[in-house]
Amino acid sequence: MHTPFCVVKCGYCDFNSYAGVDDDAVQAVLSAMLDELRLRARGLRPRTVFVGGGTPTWLGAQRLAGFLKDMAAIVDLSGVEEFTCEANPESATAETLQLAVGQGVTRFSIGAQSFDRERLNFLDRPHSAEDTMGAFAAARATGAAVNLDLIFGLPGETMEQWLSDLSTALDCGPDHLSCYALTYERGTPLHARRARGEVRAAPEERTRDMLLETRAVLGDAGYDAYEISNYARPEQACLHNLNYWHGGAYIGIGPGAASHRSGRRSTNVRALGTYLRWVRDRQCACDDAETLSPERRCREAIWLALRVVQGAHLDTITNLTGIDPRVLVGAEIAAAIDAGHCELVRGALRLLPAGLPFADGIAADFL
């Protein structure tokens, strides 16, 4: 469920989200999302739910709870194993989080990003480190699992500064941590600032060292690096995200949301006005869709699965797509192993530590 609203639009963010949307429009989008949900998922019994965006907590306690309640009336949530709601520190009040849990939420993902005022400022975040601490405590108090999102590799950021952020996060004791290197996405203000020379990206070597150091520190603290950017205490890996990496099916509701089922990938239209009209007039907000051939699906499956610690299980991929990766990309597999980037263990192709910093390049070789 993609709620596309934020209090401000951060300079690095390329999610489909909008700041300053008036109440009527918000209401219209939320009800269109519920319409879309009715059209596409009535009576469905999902295993995981993820409410993100955007900032769901920006809606406020009553509106968010009402929305979650309406959702629950459309889909059957009785089989849900994990129900995540994203929360931003400036709007994650105790009341909002409490009411959300009352509607079935089992996990909060808090956009902390950093605990340093300057770095929060650089990222345009509308909250302080204290707000984050408060939000974390409020989330904990509900009894739900808690994730913290952090960003490293900001311009000028030193290893010490990053490790200090990481250690503050660890002091909170979250169940899960997502640590992302700052990326400069095309079309964002940050990307433009870098292009104009106002901002200089951190050196590659430093962000690589930060990535490796993060894995070491979090490993020592008992967090399993189950995916390239994701760390979890035992049994706390995010099931919803794992489903993405394993090529599972999911329905994305809302402006710009993405869906997948059996090799058919589709994306909703991003603009709010168009989204409203399409849901109303066409009963479908899909803007772009592709059906992957078995061969492309097989290639994609390896690419995605390599991000996960268990790697790409070749027999599973053969069963899923009907194409044996050993036949389709045997040479690429051999090359990745020869280069010392991957290993084949119990039928699964996995990244080795030496390959980790190059994961994208290695995975792209299979596309």
Added chain:
Amino acid sequence: MSGPLTQRIRNFSIIAHIDHGKSTLADRLMELTGTVTAREMQAQLLDDMELERERGITIKAKAVSMHYTAKDGNRYLLNLIDTPGHVDFSYEVEKSLEACEGALLLVDASQGVEAQTVANAHLAEVAGLAMIPVLNKVDLPTAQPDEAAMEIENAICLPAEDCLHCSAKTGVGVDDVLEAIVERVPPPEGQSEAPLQALIFDSFFDDYRGVVIYCRIVNGTLEKRQRIWMPGTKTAYEVLEVGHMKPAMQPRDKLSAGEVGYLISNIKRLDDVVVGDSILIEKGERAEPLPGFKRPKPMVFCGLFPTNAGDFDDLRKALDKLKLNDSSFSYEPESSDALGFGYRCGFLGLLHMAIVQERLEREDNMDLVQTAPTVVYQIQLDDGSEREVHSPSELPDGSQIRAMLEPIVKLSIMIPAESIGSVMRLATDRRGRYVTTEVIGHNRQMLTFEIPLAEIIYDFHDKLKSVTRGYGTMDYELIEYRQGNLVPLRVMVNGEDVDALCTIVHRDDAERRGREVIQALRKEIPRQMFQIPIQAAIYGKIVARENIRALSKNVTAKCYGGDISRKRKLWEKQKKGKKRMKMVGNVEIPQKAFLAVLKSDD
């Protein structure tokens, strides 16, 4: 009666710079003479190849016959012979002009005379043609007809008051152009009773009828079922069909002295016909061949290699096909240690090279790696023997070379007066020797240099455009081969000598060029998982060296909200870019790097 009287024939061509409106004027002439109706008229009828239309130039000459009733009440046959115009095809231009008695010198009234106009006007003068200066686009608000007429007088020595004014676009003044053709172009001379003598000025390949020849009958008559002889290729044929181009082929019984038309025999390959060759009778009283015949020789060579070794056979097929329609292009197999199997291809010039490569990539969907273009060097060896070198990698060991000669051209550059300083610097930096300056018009001058062809074959034209803010135009012709102190500049990537990156440079420039090449490669070769040293060397001595640092990280954060399609498409696009790279040893070198060796950052 067969055919119009010789006195009523006018054979002419149009000389013009790119975009000065040649095709539009040709269209208008055909329309006014009723050769084609406005409805049949496709824009740019004479330039019918897609690529030519896009580049705004005519590559292959064509001819069209038009009937025109002049103000004197007589009906004339006007044969318009289209010329390719560009310097790369100057031999073909020459032969087309030799088929005429007159030429329209078409100049854009807002642009004035350009270097190419002067060069072609000079060819027309040598061929002894009557020239009619025509100022086009006089309807434009920016037109300066008086200024342009002055430039014509200064640069080409045609009196300013002889200039006709017209707008080919609106049709204004085009009547006067037709009348001037009748009045000022002399009728062809020649005897229909004399033995046959005809000039081949162009040919093309028709999928159904084989080779179609365009010719001008100089003396005698050319008839159906006649046996003919071509002395240049030493072959005999039977004439199957002759006729006029209107502009579609219109068969006739015969073509007589002074006429222009087409000829079809049973000729299978374009290679069997050479522009400039003569057509004579096979048996009986045979006339002398027409003078000035030669086979045009490729001036510029480059290697073309398939990016995927498996596509070699497809490349061969594509080149075979291309050769069917372009006999001036040559190719022979070449093998490179770095690039594998490909072809060494010869072209008349740079434009010709660019056109061929584009056609291969567009029409045959080939992914090619092109090596840096090179001129033809003449090498004199210690044992007294001589040889031609088309590729730097063919150079013999330095100790065996007594002398190396390189082609020198006369380079004419037409520029606004304020650019003289920067153009001087540009040319002299590239070993140009200044010859003269001519004042052509108010604020326009023509500079002449002697310069090695090798110095202008890559980015010279771009640089000229940039230092003259787009106003400079250039033209060149080969004058001679001269000895130069030349050395091969070799390039090592990751310790491996990459033959395809080798260039031949002047000894005095070698260090500087070496540094430039290494800098350019450093920018073009992407970082890989290990450090890559790149070095430039002359006869084993390293003159420049740089390291490409190893790539240390290549991993992104996440696939946002399950939007996997977007990320995958991004990666697939990058992967496609990677496909255009060539593995040399264990280093991936992109196509652009092979050309970067000629680029200079000045």
